[in-house]
Amino acid sequence: MELKEKIIKHFEGKVVRKDLTALVKGSNPVPVYVLEYLLGQYCAIDDDHIIKAGIEKVKNVIRDNYVHRSDAEIVKAKIRDSGSHKIIDKITVSLNDRANVYEAEFASLGLKGVPIADKMVMDNQKLLSGGGVWCILNIGYSHADDISMRWVIIDLKPIQVSNVDLQEYIGLRKEFTTDEWLDLLMHSIGLNPEYFNRRDKFIQLSRLIPHVENNYNFIELGPKGTGKSHIFSELSPHGVLVSGGDVSKARLFVNNTGNTIGLVGYWDVVALDEFEQEKGGKRTDGDLVKIMQNYMANQSFNRGKETYQATASMAFVGNTKHNVPYMLKNSHLFESIPEGYLKGAFLDRMHMYIPGWEVRILKTSVFSSEYGFIVDYLAELLRDMRKYDFSSILDTYVKLDGSLTTRDKTAIRKSFSGLVKLIYPNQEPTEKEVLELLDFSVEGRKRVKDQLYIIDETFKSEPVEFKYTILSNSVEVYPETLENLNYKAAVEVKEETEDEDSENPNVKPGLDLKPHQVILKDNQTGISYKKLFANYLSGAKDITIQDPYIRMYYQFKNLLEFCIMLSNNKDPEDQINLEIVTWNHEEYLNDSKASFDDLAQNVESIGIHLTYRFENHHDRFIAADNGWKITLGRGLDIFEKIEERFSVADLDQTKRKCKSCELTYLKL
Structure with missing residues (x-):
C-alpha cells in the first residue's frame, strides 16, 4: 500500500492535502493552522469533486469573513447595517480594572475596548497573553442611544481542534515504518520528503521538539530563507513568535504595573525571531537576560515579591553573518547573537543548537503537495505529549559518560525524549534507532558546549567527554558535530593539495x-x-x-x-x-x-x-x-x-x- 493510501486509511478527516493551503491563502496573512482548520472542515477526503467544492467554500469563508485591514471600515459598515456579522480576526484581551471589565482589541478590524464576557475569557485564557489568538467571532452592533460601546461580541470560537485521541494516534504508529512516519511528519510541516535525506528530516523535525517538551531551550542560527521561524509562527496555535528586538521583562514574564502574567505563562512555546546583533545601537537589557537565564534553568522567575512557575519552551532563531569555516577558525558559532546574551551561564542553558547552515533555502519545489496531518491536529497531539517523559528508554540501551555535567545530561535526555515522542510515540524504537536519536541529541548539545569553551574560559577548567557506552556490547561511542568533521576534512584536503603541489612533497612511504x-x-x-x-x-x-x-x-x-x-x-x-x-x-x-x-x-x-x-x-x-x-x-x-x-x-x-x-x- 502506498503511503498516501495508508495515511488516508488510518487518519481520514485528520489530514489534508498540503498544496491546498497555497490555493486558498493568496495574499492573506493568515497562519497555516487557520487555513488548514478551515480546509479540514471541507477538504479532508481524497475526492476531487469534494476537494474542489471545499476549496471554493473555504475561499468564500476567507473572502466573506476574514478581515483585511484595508477593508476594516467596509466590514464595520456591514456589521452596522445587518446588526451582526461573523468575522475571522486575531484578538487580544486585557482587563480594564477601572471599569472592572475585560476588553478586546481586534488586530485587523481596528476596534479597541470592546467588552467581552468573563466566561469567554475564562474559557479561553490565552486571550489575555498579549500574543493574540485567531478566532471566529460573531460581532453585533447596537443602535441604542444610551450606550458607550456599540460593538458587541455575541460569540467567540478560537480556531483550533476541539479534542484529539492521543491513544488512537499512538496505536496507529505501528501501521507505518519509520521511513513512512518520517515522511508523513515532513508532509505535515509542508515539506516534500523526497528532497531531504534522513539527517535533513531530523533537523527539520527537531524544530517541533519545543512543542512536545516542556521547558525546552532551543536555538537555530543559519542563513536567511531556510524557514527557521515558520514552525513557530504558523504551525501551532500554542506557540507565539515575537521579534527579538521587541522583548521585555514585562512582555515575557510579568508586568509589575498590572501584575499581568507575560507570554511564558500562556504559551507552550515562546520563540524570539531575528535573534541576532542589535541594530541601531540598542543594548540588551541585562536584567532581562538574568531573568530569562533563571527561567531557562529552573522553570520559574521572580517579579516583585512573587515567584512564578511556567512550562513554556524557549526558542531562539536568527541569522548567521559568516560561513561555518570562518566562524570555526576566527570566532564561534554564537557570534551573531546579541552581545548581552554571550554569557556562559546563559548559553549553558541551551539544550540543543540546530545547524541552520545545513538547511537548504526553501524553493517552491520542496513544498509538499501530498497528504499530511492538519497542523492543528498535530499541534494538539504534541501538546498532550508534553506531560510525558520518554527519556528513560535510553537507560535500557546506553550509559552516558560520567564526566558529563547535569546540564549536559538533562539536555541530551530532553532532546532524546522529544525525538522519541515525534518519531516513535509508541515507544518502540530498536536499539539502532535509539542510538541514531541519541547521536543527534548529543551532537546538538556538544555544539553548544564546544562554543562555551571558546566564549567562557571557566568551562575549560571542567572539560567533559561527550561519549556513551552501548550496554549490549560495551562499545564506547564518541559523537562529533558534523561541522567539526567537515572542517577537519577540509583542512586535510588543503594540506594534501599543498603537499602535491610542493617541489618536495612530504610523502610517507609504506603507509601502514x-x-x-x-x-x-x-x-x-x-x-x-x-x-x-x-x-x-x-x-x-x-x-x-x-x-x-x-x-x-x-x-x-x-x-x-x-x-x-x-x-x-x-x-x-x-x-x-x-x-x-x-x-x-x-x-x-x-x-x-x-x-x-x-x-x-x-x-x-x-x-x-x-x-x-x-x-x-x-x-x-x-x-x-x-x-x-x-x-x-x-x-x-x-x-x-x-x-x-x-x-x-x-x-x-x-x-x-x-x-x-x-x-x-x-x-x-
Missing part, C-alpha cells in the same frame, strides 16, 4: 594500512574516492566492483570518477582491469549496456580496461588482487545527487554532501 570501519554521516563533506580508496587500491591490477545500482546517469558519472581516481593512482604506462558486477530490470538492460559500452570505450584511453556483467547480487563491495576488500553500504553511490545547474560540488567531490553509510576495510 589496517582493517577498520569508516562511518559517513548525512551531509558530511571533505570526502572523495581518492581519500576513501586510493591507498587501499594502490598497486592493484585486477579490481572488481559489485554494486547492483549503477543505473542512473549520475551513478554512471560516479563510476567514471572512480575510474579517473584509479588512473591518477597508477603509473601512466600501467593498465587496470576493472570488472563491474551489477543489475537492472529486464526492460532497462539494453540502456545499461549502451551506457557501459560508452564508458568502457572512454576510460580505455586512461589505462582502465572496463568489463561488466549483470548478476542479481545484493552485496556491495570492492575487491582487489592486492588483498584488500572494501564492503560498501551504498556501493559507489555515497554522494547526494546534485540538483543545481552550476555547483562547485559537481567539479570537486570534497565539496559534495555524503549520504549516511558504512564502509569496512578487510585484508584477505
Whole structure:
C-alpha cells in the first residue's frame, strides 16, 4: 500500500492535502493552522469533486469573513447595517480594572475596548497573553442611544481542534515504518520528503521538539530563507513568535504595573525571531537576560515579591553573518547573537543548537503537495505529549559518560525524549534507532558546549567527554558535530593539495594500512574516492566492483570518477582491469549496456580496461588482487545527487554532501 493510501486509511478527516493551503491563502496573512482548520472542515477526503467544492467554500469563508485591514471600515459598515456579522480576526484581551471589565482589541478590524464576557475569557485564557489568538467571532452592533460601546461580541470560537485521541494516534504508529512516519511528519510541516535525506528530516523535525517538551531551550542560527521561524509562527496555535528586538521583562514574564502574567505563562512555546546583533545601537537589557537565564534553568522567575512557575519552551532563531569555516577558525558559532546574551551561564542553558547552515533555502519545489496531518491536529497531539517523559528508554540501551555535567545530561535526555515522542510515540524504537536519536541529541548539545569553551574560559577548567557506552556490547561511542568533521576534512584536503603541489612533497612511504570501519554521516563533506580508496587500491591490477545500482546517469558519472581516481593512482604506462558486477530490470538492460559500452570505450584511453556483467547480487563491495576488500553500504553511490545547474560540488567531490553509510576495510 502506498503511503498516501495508508495515511488516508488510518487518519481520514485528520489530514489534508498540503498544496491546498497555497490555493486558498493568496495574499492573506493568515497562519497555516487557520487555513488548514478551515480546509479540514471541507477538504479532508481524497475526492476531487469534494476537494474542489471545499476549496471554493473555504475561499468564500476567507473572502466573506476574514478581515483585511484595508477593508476594516467596509466590514464595520456591514456589521452596522445587518446588526451582526461573523468575522475571522486575531484578538487580544486585557482587563480594564477601572471599569472592572475585560476588553478586546481586534488586530485587523481596528476596534479597541470592546467588552467581552468573563466566561469567554475564562474559557479561553490565552486571550489575555498579549500574543493574540485567531478566532471566529460573531460581532453585533447596537443602535441604542444610551450606550458607550456599540460593538458587541455575541460569540467567540478560537480556531483550533476541539479534542484529539492521543491513544488512537499512538496505536496507529505501528501501521507505518519509520521511513513512512518520517515522511508523513515532513508532509505535515509542508515539506516534500523526497528532497531531504534522513539527517535533513531530523533537523527539520527537531524544530517541533519545543512543542512536545516542556521547558525546552532551543536555538537555530543559519542563513536567511531556510524557514527557521515558520514552525513557530504558523504551525501551532500554542506557540507565539515575537521579534527579538521587541522583548521585555514585562512582555515575557510579568508586568509589575498590572501584575499581568507575560507570554511564558500562556504559551507552550515562546520563540524570539531575528535573534541576532542589535541594530541601531540598542543594548540588551541585562536584567532581562538574568531573568530569562533563571527561567531557562529552573522553570520559574521572580517579579516583585512573587515567584512564578511556567512550562513554556524557549526558542531562539536568527541569522548567521559568516560561513561555518570562518566562524570555526576566527570566532564561534554564537557570534551573531546579541552581545548581552554571550554569557556562559546563559548559553549553558541551551539544550540543543540546530545547524541552520545545513538547511537548504526553501524553493517552491520542496513544498509538499501530498497528504499530511492538519497542523492543528498535530499541534494538539504534541501538546498532550508534553506531560510525558520518554527519556528513560535510553537507560535500557546506553550509559552516558560520567564526566558529563547535569546540564549536559538533562539536555541530551530532553532532546532524546522529544525525538522519541515525534518519531516513535509508541515507544518502540530498536536499539539502532535509539542510538541514531541519541547521536543527534548529543551532537546538538556538544555544539553548544564546544562554543562555551571558546566564549567562557571557566568551562575549560571542567572539560567533559561527550561519549556513551552501548550496554549490549560495551562499545564506547564518541559523537562529533558534523561541522567539526567537515572542517577537519577540509583542512586535510588543503594540506594534501599543498603537499602535491610542493617541489618536495612530504610523502610517507609504506603507509601502514589496517582493517577498520569508516562511518559517513548525512551531509558530511571533505570526502572523495581518492581519500576513501586510493591507498587501499594502490598497486592493484585486477579490481572488481559489485554494486547492483549503477543505473542512473549520475551513478554512471560516479563510476567514471572512480575510474579517473584509479588512473591518477597508477603509473601512466600501467593498465587496470576493472570488472563491474551489477543489475537492472529486464526492460532497462539494453540502456545499461549502451551506457557501459560508452564508458568502457572512454576510460580505455586512461589505462582502465572496463568489463561488466549483470548478476542479481545484493552485496556491495570492492575487491582487489592486492588483498584488500572494501564492503560498501551504498556501493559507489555515497554522494547526494546534485540538483543545481552550476555547483562547485559537481567539479570537486570534497565539496559534495555524503549520504549516511558504512564502509569496512578487510585484508584477505
